[in-house]
Amino acid sequence: MHLAINAYFWNRPNTGSGQYTRQLVYHLDRLVRDLEITLIYPQLSGQHIPQDVPPDVNIKCLPLSAGHLGKVYFEQITFPRACRNIGADIAHVPYWGSPLQSPVPLVVTVHDVTTLIVREYRREINARLYNALVSASAKAAGHIITDSQASKRDIVNHLAVLEQNVTVIYLAASSAYKPQQELLVDMTILKKYDLPDFYVLYLGGYEIHKNVTTLLMAYTYVAQALGQDYPLVLAGRKPQEASNRYPDYEGLINKLDLEDHILWAGYIDEEDKPAVYRAASSFAFVSRNEGFGLPPLEAMSCGVPVVTSNCSSLPEVIGDAGFTLDPDDERQIAGSIIATIVQEDLAANLRQKGLAQAANFSWEKTATETLMVYDQLVGQ
Secondary structure (H helix, E strand, O other): OEEEEEOOOOOOOOOHHHHHHHHHHHHHHHHOOOOEEEEEEEEOOOOOOOOOOOOOOEEEEEEOOOOHHHHHHHHHHHHHHHHHHOOOOEEEEOOOOOOOOOOOOEEEEOOOOHHHHOHHHHOOHHHHHHHHHHHHHHHHOOEEEEOOHHHHHHHHHHHOOOHHHEEEOOOOOOOOOOOOOOHHHHHHHHHHOOOOOOOEEEEOOOOHHHOHHHHHHHHHHHHHHHOOOOOEEEEOOOOOOOOOOOOOHHHHHHHOOOOOOEEEEEOOOHHHHHHHHHOOOEEEEOOOOOOOOHHHHHHHHOOOOEEEEOOOOHHHHHOOOOEEEOOOOHHHHHHHHHHHHHOHHHHHHHHHHHHHHHOOOOHHHHHHHHHHHHHHHHHO
Protein backbone atom coordinates (compact mmCIF):
# COMPACT_ATOMS: atom_id res chain seq x y z
CA MET A 1 0.00 0.00 0.00
CA HIS A 2 1.27 3.46 -0.92
CA LEU A 3 0.14 6.13 1.53
CA ALA A 4 0.31 9.86 0.74
CA ILE A 5 0.19 12.21 3.73
CA ASN A 6 -0.48 15.93 3.71
CA ALA A 7 2.61 17.18 5.57
CA TYR A 8 1.57 20.82 5.94
CA PHE A 9 2.25 20.74 9.72
CA TRP A 10 5.32 18.48 9.63
CA ASN A 11 7.83 21.22 10.43
CA ARG A 12 5.61 22.55 13.23
CA PRO A 13 6.07 19.92 15.96
CA ASN A 14 5.01 22.45 18.60
CA THR A 15 1.41 22.26 17.27
CA GLY A 16 -1.04 19.46 17.98
CA SER A 17 -1.41 18.65 14.27
CA GLY A 18 2.35 18.61 13.86
CA GLN A 19 2.85 16.22 16.77
CA TYR A 20 0.07 13.97 15.49
CA THR A 21 1.47 13.84 11.95
CA ARG A 22 4.98 13.03 13.11
CA GLN A 23 4.05 10.40 15.67
CA LEU A 24 1.67 8.68 13.24
CA VAL A 25 4.31 8.52 10.50
CA TYR A 26 7.06 7.39 12.89
CA HIS A 27 5.00 4.51 14.21
CA LEU A 28 3.44 3.45 10.90
CA ASP A 29 6.91 3.38 9.38
CA ARG A 30 8.26 1.30 12.26
CA LEU A 31 5.35 -1.12 12.60
CA VAL A 32 4.31 -1.84 8.98
CA ARG A 33 6.89 -3.22 6.57
CA ASP A 34 4.80 -3.29 3.38
CA LEU A 35 3.58 0.32 3.69
CA GLU A 36 5.22 2.93 1.46
CA ILE A 37 4.79 6.45 2.85
CA THR A 38 5.21 9.69 0.93
CA LEU A 39 5.01 13.07 2.64
CA ILE A 40 3.52 15.74 0.36
CA TYR A 41 5.12 18.86 1.76
CA PRO A 42 4.21 22.45 0.78
CA GLN A 43 7.40 24.49 0.75
CA LEU A 44 7.62 28.25 0.81
CA SER A 45 10.52 29.80 -1.08
CA GLY A 46 13.62 29.62 1.13
CA GLN A 47 11.95 27.35 3.69
CA HIS A 48 13.61 24.23 5.11
CA ILE A 49 12.69 20.82 3.75
CA PRO A 50 10.92 18.52 6.25
CA GLN A 51 13.11 17.82 9.27
CA ASP A 52 13.53 14.55 11.23
CA VAL A 53 11.92 12.35 8.56
CA PRO A 54 12.65 8.60 8.82
CA PRO A 55 15.15 7.57 6.11
CA ASP A 56 12.79 5.22 4.27
CA VAL A 57 9.88 7.72 4.13
CA ASN A 58 9.62 9.52 0.79
CA ILE A 59 9.40 13.32 0.59
CA LYS A 60 7.82 15.28 -2.24
CA CYS A 61 8.23 19.03 -1.80
CA LEU A 62 5.90 21.25 -3.81
CA PRO A 63 5.84 25.05 -4.01
CA LEU A 64 3.52 26.89 -1.64
CA SER A 65 2.26 30.44 -2.08
CA ALA A 66 2.27 32.58 1.05
CA GLY A 67 -0.93 33.44 2.90
CA HIS A 68 -4.28 31.81 3.55
CA LEU A 69 -5.14 31.41 -0.14
CA GLY A 70 -1.86 29.60 -0.72
CA LYS A 71 -2.76 27.09 2.01
CA VAL A 72 -6.22 26.53 0.54
CA TYR A 73 -4.77 26.03 -2.96
CA PHE A 74 -2.34 23.43 -1.62
CA GLU A 75 -5.13 21.57 0.20
CA GLN A 76 -7.65 21.64 -2.64
CA ILE A 77 -5.49 21.42 -5.77
CA THR A 78 -1.81 20.66 -5.18
CA PHE A 79 -2.19 17.82 -2.68
CA PRO A 80 -4.79 15.71 -4.55
CA ARG A 81 -2.90 16.24 -7.84
CA ALA A 82 0.31 15.02 -6.19
CA CYS A 83 -1.49 11.94 -4.81
CA ARG A 84 -2.49 11.02 -8.36
CA ASN A 85 0.96 11.72 -9.82
CA ILE A 86 2.84 9.53 -7.33
CA GLY A 87 0.35 6.66 -7.72
CA ALA A 88 -0.83 6.62 -4.12
CA ASP A 89 -3.35 3.98 -3.08
CA ILE A 90 -4.74 6.11 -0.25
CA ALA A 91 -4.35 9.67 1.04
CA HIS A 92 -4.52 11.00 4.59
CA VAL A 93 -4.97 14.62 5.63
CA PRO A 94 -4.09 14.60 9.36
CA TYR A 95 -5.96 17.81 10.15
CA TRP A 96 -9.26 19.43 9.17
CA GLY A 97 -8.32 20.61 5.69
CA SER A 98 -9.09 17.91 3.14
CA PRO A 99 -9.86 18.46 -0.57
CA LEU A 100 -13.39 18.46 -1.94
CA GLN A 101 -12.37 15.88 -4.53
CA SER A 102 -9.66 13.24 -4.37
CA PRO A 103 -8.41 10.88 -7.10
CA VAL A 104 -7.65 8.22 -4.45
CA PRO A 105 -9.51 7.04 -1.32
CA LEU A 106 -9.21 9.78 1.29
CA VAL A 107 -9.03 9.77 5.09
CA VAL A 108 -9.21 13.04 7.03
CA THR A 109 -8.56 13.48 10.74
CA VAL A 110 -10.91 16.04 12.27
CA HIS A 111 -9.52 16.59 15.75
CA ASP A 112 -12.45 18.79 16.79
CA VAL A 113 -15.01 21.24 15.42
CA THR A 114 -14.32 24.01 17.93
CA THR A 115 -14.30 26.66 15.20
CA LEU A 116 -17.93 25.77 14.48
CA ILE A 117 -19.02 25.56 18.10
CA VAL A 118 -17.45 28.72 19.55
CA ARG A 119 -19.21 31.78 18.13
CA GLU A 120 -16.18 34.06 18.57
CA TYR A 121 -14.39 32.02 15.90
CA ARG A 122 -17.20 32.51 13.37
CA ARG A 123 -17.26 36.30 13.27
CA GLU A 124 -14.75 36.93 10.49
CA ILE A 125 -15.89 36.28 6.92
CA ASN A 126 -12.69 34.39 6.03
CA ALA A 127 -13.21 32.05 8.97
CA ARG A 128 -16.82 31.37 7.96
CA LEU A 129 -15.84 30.67 4.36
CA TYR A 130 -13.04 28.31 5.37
CA ASN A 131 -15.30 26.52 7.86
CA ALA A 132 -17.85 25.99 5.08
CA LEU A 133 -15.16 24.64 2.74
CA VAL A 134 -13.58 22.18 5.17
CA SER A 135 -17.00 21.06 6.45
CA ALA A 136 -18.07 20.17 2.91
CA SER A 137 -14.75 18.48 2.15
CA ALA A 138 -14.87 16.39 5.33
CA LYS A 139 -18.31 15.08 4.35
CA ALA A 140 -16.89 14.15 0.93
CA ALA A 141 -13.98 12.15 2.42
CA GLY A 142 -14.00 8.38 2.33
CA HIS A 143 -13.64 8.21 6.10
CA ILE A 144 -13.15 10.54 9.07
CA ILE A 145 -10.89 9.80 12.04
CA THR A 146 -11.33 11.77 15.25
CA ASP A 147 -9.74 11.81 18.68
CA SER A 148 -12.61 11.07 21.07
CA GLN A 149 -16.24 10.02 21.41
CA ALA A 150 -17.10 13.62 22.29
CA SER A 151 -15.59 14.85 19.04
CA LYS A 152 -17.40 12.13 17.11
CA ARG A 153 -20.74 13.33 18.50
CA ASP A 154 -19.90 16.90 17.52
CA ILE A 155 -18.86 15.83 14.00
CA VAL A 156 -22.02 13.81 13.46
CA ASN A 157 -24.20 16.65 14.75
CA HIS A 158 -22.47 19.63 13.13
CA LEU A 159 -21.24 18.11 9.86
CA ALA A 160 -24.25 15.84 9.32
CA VAL A 161 -22.21 12.73 8.51
CA LEU A 162 -23.16 9.14 9.28
CA GLU A 163 -21.82 7.63 12.50
CA GLN A 164 -20.35 4.66 10.62
CA ASN A 165 -18.19 7.04 8.59
CA VAL A 166 -16.40 8.32 11.70
CA THR A 167 -13.89 6.26 13.70
CA VAL A 168 -12.55 7.27 17.12
CA ILE A 169 -8.82 6.68 17.54
CA TYR A 170 -7.26 8.08 20.69
CA LEU A 171 -3.95 9.93 20.70
CA ALA A 172 -1.08 9.36 23.14
CA ALA A 173 1.74 11.10 24.93
CA SER A 174 5.29 10.77 23.66
CA SER A 175 7.57 8.33 25.49
CA ALA A 176 9.56 11.37 26.68
CA TYR A 177 6.79 12.12 29.18
CA LYS A 178 7.66 9.98 32.18
CA PRO A 179 7.86 10.49 35.96
CA GLN A 180 11.54 9.59 36.33
CA GLN A 181 13.52 12.77 36.85
CA GLU A 182 16.91 13.44 35.31
CA LEU A 183 17.91 15.64 38.22
CA LEU A 184 20.69 17.76 36.74
CA VAL A 185 18.97 18.11 33.36
CA ASP A 186 15.64 19.02 34.94
CA MET A 187 17.28 21.59 37.21
CA THR A 188 18.96 23.21 34.21
CA ILE A 189 15.65 23.40 32.34
CA LEU A 190 13.80 24.91 35.31
CA LYS A 191 16.54 27.51 35.65
CA LYS A 192 16.27 28.26 31.91
CA TYR A 193 12.65 29.36 32.39
CA ASP A 194 13.28 30.91 35.82
CA LEU A 195 10.73 28.62 37.47
CA PRO A 196 10.34 28.42 41.27
CA ASP A 197 10.71 25.31 43.44
CA PHE A 198 6.92 24.91 43.81
CA TYR A 199 4.18 25.87 41.38
CA VAL A 200 0.87 25.00 39.77
CA LEU A 201 1.16 24.66 36.00
CA TYR A 202 -1.01 25.58 33.04
CA LEU A 203 0.52 24.67 29.67
CA GLY A 204 -1.48 25.18 26.49
CA GLY A 205 -3.05 27.77 24.23
CA TYR A 206 -4.76 30.99 25.24
CA GLU A 207 -7.72 31.10 22.88
CA ILE A 208 -11.02 31.93 24.53
CA HIS A 209 -12.25 28.31 24.65
CA LYS A 210 -9.23 27.33 26.75
CA ASN A 211 -11.02 29.07 29.64
CA VAL A 212 -7.87 30.48 31.23
CA THR A 213 -9.94 33.42 32.51
CA THR A 214 -11.89 31.11 34.82
CA LEU A 215 -8.65 29.52 35.97
CA LEU A 216 -7.35 32.96 36.88
CA MET A 217 -10.51 33.76 38.82
CA ALA A 218 -10.21 30.42 40.62
CA TYR A 219 -6.66 31.30 41.51
CA THR A 220 -7.79 34.21 43.65
CA TYR A 221 -9.01 31.59 46.15
CA VAL A 222 -5.81 29.53 45.81
CA ALA A 223 -3.77 32.66 46.48
CA GLN A 224 -5.79 33.42 49.62
CA ALA A 225 -5.20 29.90 50.93
CA LEU A 226 -1.57 29.34 49.94
CA GLY A 227 -0.14 32.82 49.58
CA GLN A 228 2.79 33.26 47.20
CA ASP A 229 4.30 29.83 47.90
CA TYR A 230 2.56 28.20 44.93
CA PRO A 231 2.31 30.63 41.99
CA LEU A 232 0.39 29.73 38.86
CA VAL A 233 2.83 29.29 35.99
CA LEU A 234 1.30 30.12 32.61
CA ALA A 235 3.32 28.32 29.94
CA GLY A 236 2.85 28.67 26.20
CA ARG A 237 2.92 31.61 23.80
CA LYS A 238 1.46 34.68 25.49
CA PRO A 239 -1.07 36.51 23.28
CA GLN A 240 0.33 39.79 22.03
CA GLU A 241 -2.97 41.64 22.32
CA ALA A 242 -6.61 41.11 23.25
CA SER A 243 -9.12 40.24 20.50
CA ASN A 244 -12.24 38.18 19.84
CA ARG A 245 -10.08 35.06 20.21
CA TYR A 246 -7.85 36.18 23.06
CA PRO A 247 -9.06 37.82 26.30
CA ASP A 248 -7.16 40.65 27.97
CA TYR A 249 -5.19 38.51 30.40
CA GLU A 250 -2.96 41.24 31.80
CA GLY A 251 -5.99 43.42 32.47
CA LEU A 252 -7.75 40.56 34.27
CA ILE A 253 -4.67 39.69 36.33
CA ASN A 254 -4.39 43.30 37.46
CA LYS A 255 -8.11 43.51 38.19
CA LEU A 256 -7.93 40.34 40.31
CA ASP A 257 -4.81 41.61 42.10
CA LEU A 258 -2.89 38.48 41.11
CA GLU A 259 0.32 40.11 39.87
CA ASP A 260 2.37 38.47 42.65
CA HIS A 261 0.82 35.04 42.09
CA ILE A 262 1.16 34.59 38.30
CA LEU A 263 4.35 33.79 36.37
CA TRP A 264 4.44 33.90 32.58
CA ALA A 265 6.91 31.23 31.45
CA GLY A 266 6.30 31.84 27.74
CA TYR A 267 6.93 29.32 24.99
CA ILE A 268 8.41 26.02 26.23
CA ASP A 269 10.67 24.11 23.85
CA GLU A 270 9.23 20.69 23.06
CA GLU A 271 12.18 18.81 24.57
CA ASP A 272 11.86 20.83 27.81
CA LYS A 273 8.18 20.15 28.47
CA PRO A 274 8.57 16.86 30.42
CA ALA A 275 10.82 18.54 33.01
CA VAL A 276 8.43 21.50 33.35
CA TYR A 277 5.54 19.08 33.95
CA ARG A 278 7.48 16.91 36.41
CA ALA A 279 8.39 19.84 38.65
CA ALA A 280 4.77 21.01 38.98
CA SER A 281 2.82 20.26 42.15
CA SER A 282 -0.45 20.25 40.21
CA PHE A 283 -1.61 20.71 36.61
CA ALA A 284 -4.74 22.79 35.92
CA PHE A 285 -6.44 22.66 32.52
CA VAL A 286 -10.12 23.69 32.56
CA SER A 287 -10.76 24.05 28.82
CA ARG A 288 -14.34 24.04 27.55
CA ASN A 289 -13.65 22.38 24.18
CA GLU A 290 -10.97 19.79 23.42
CA GLY A 291 -10.81 17.21 20.67
CA PHE A 292 -8.59 15.09 22.91
CA GLY A 293 -6.69 17.08 25.52
CA LEU A 294 -3.06 16.08 25.18
CA PRO A 295 -1.62 18.32 27.96
CA PRO A 296 -3.53 16.57 30.79
CA LEU A 297 -2.39 13.20 29.45
CA GLU A 298 1.21 14.43 29.30
CA ALA A 299 0.91 15.67 32.88
CA MET A 300 -0.44 12.32 34.10
CA SER A 301 2.37 10.53 32.22
CA CYS A 302 4.82 12.64 34.23
CA GLY A 303 3.17 11.74 37.54
CA VAL A 304 1.45 15.08 38.17
CA PRO A 305 -2.05 15.39 39.72
CA VAL A 306 -4.53 16.86 37.22
CA VAL A 307 -7.47 19.25 37.69
CA THR A 308 -9.51 19.54 34.51
CA SER A 309 -12.99 20.00 33.03
CA ASN A 310 -15.89 17.56 32.95
CA CYS A 311 -16.86 18.51 29.38
CA SER A 312 -15.95 17.56 25.81
CA SER A 313 -13.27 14.84 25.56
CA LEU A 314 -11.47 15.44 28.84
CA PRO A 315 -13.35 12.89 31.00
CA GLU A 316 -12.48 10.22 28.42
CA VAL A 317 -8.78 11.02 28.77
CA ILE A 318 -8.68 11.46 32.55
CA GLY A 319 -11.09 8.75 33.66
CA ASP A 320 -11.10 8.61 37.47
CA ALA A 321 -7.42 9.57 37.68
CA GLY A 322 -7.97 13.29 38.31
CA PHE A 323 -10.51 15.96 39.18
CA THR A 324 -13.02 16.58 36.37
CA LEU A 325 -15.06 19.67 37.24
CA ASP A 326 -17.60 22.16 35.95
CA PRO A 327 -15.43 24.59 33.93
CA ASP A 328 -17.46 27.53 35.25
CA ASP A 329 -17.21 26.63 38.95
CA GLU A 330 -14.18 28.63 40.00
CA ARG A 331 -14.56 27.76 43.71
CA GLN A 332 -14.58 24.03 43.00
CA ILE A 333 -11.59 24.38 40.68
CA ALA A 334 -9.72 26.28 43.38
CA GLY A 335 -10.62 23.75 46.07
CA SER A 336 -9.37 20.88 43.93
CA ILE A 337 -6.07 22.61 43.18
CA ILE A 338 -5.57 23.30 46.88
CA ALA A 339 -6.42 19.69 47.75
CA THR A 340 -3.78 18.30 45.37
CA ILE A 341 -1.18 20.42 47.16
CA VAL A 342 -2.06 20.15 50.85
CA GLN A 343 -3.41 16.57 50.97
CA GLU A 344 -0.34 14.41 50.40
CA ASP A 345 -2.21 11.09 50.42
CA LEU A 346 -4.67 12.38 47.82
CA ALA A 347 -1.85 13.67 45.60
CA ALA A 348 0.00 10.36 45.83
CA ASN A 349 -3.17 8.45 44.92
CA LEU A 350 -3.81 10.70 41.91
CA ARG A 351 -0.22 10.28 40.73
CA GLN A 352 -0.57 6.49 40.86
CA LYS A 353 -3.94 6.51 39.12
CA GLY A 354 -2.72 9.00 36.54
CA LEU A 355 0.24 6.83 35.54
CA ALA A 356 -2.05 3.81 35.19
CA GLN A 357 -4.57 5.78 33.12
CA ALA A 358 -1.87 7.23 30.85
CA ALA A 359 -0.58 3.72 30.16
CA ASN A 360 -3.87 2.96 28.36
CA PHE A 361 -2.83 5.28 25.51
CA SER A 362 0.02 4.54 23.10
CA TRP A 363 1.09 5.70 19.65
CA GLU A 364 1.53 2.06 18.65
CA LYS A 365 -2.19 1.54 19.28
CA THR A 366 -3.02 4.77 17.42
CA ALA A 367 -0.99 3.70 14.37
CA THR A 368 -2.41 0.16 14.36
CA GLU A 369 -6.03 1.36 14.49
CA THR A 370 -5.33 3.97 11.80
CA LEU A 371 -3.89 1.27 9.52
CA MET A 372 -7.13 -0.71 9.98
CA VAL A 373 -9.05 2.30 8.64
CA TYR A 374 -6.72 2.46 5.61
CA ASP A 375 -7.16 -1.25 4.91
CA GLN A 376 -10.93 -1.02 5.18
CA LEU A 377 -11.17 1.98 2.86
CA VAL A 378 -8.81 0.55 0.22
CA GLY A 379 -10.66 -2.77 0.40
CA GLN A 380 -13.94 -1.03 -0.32
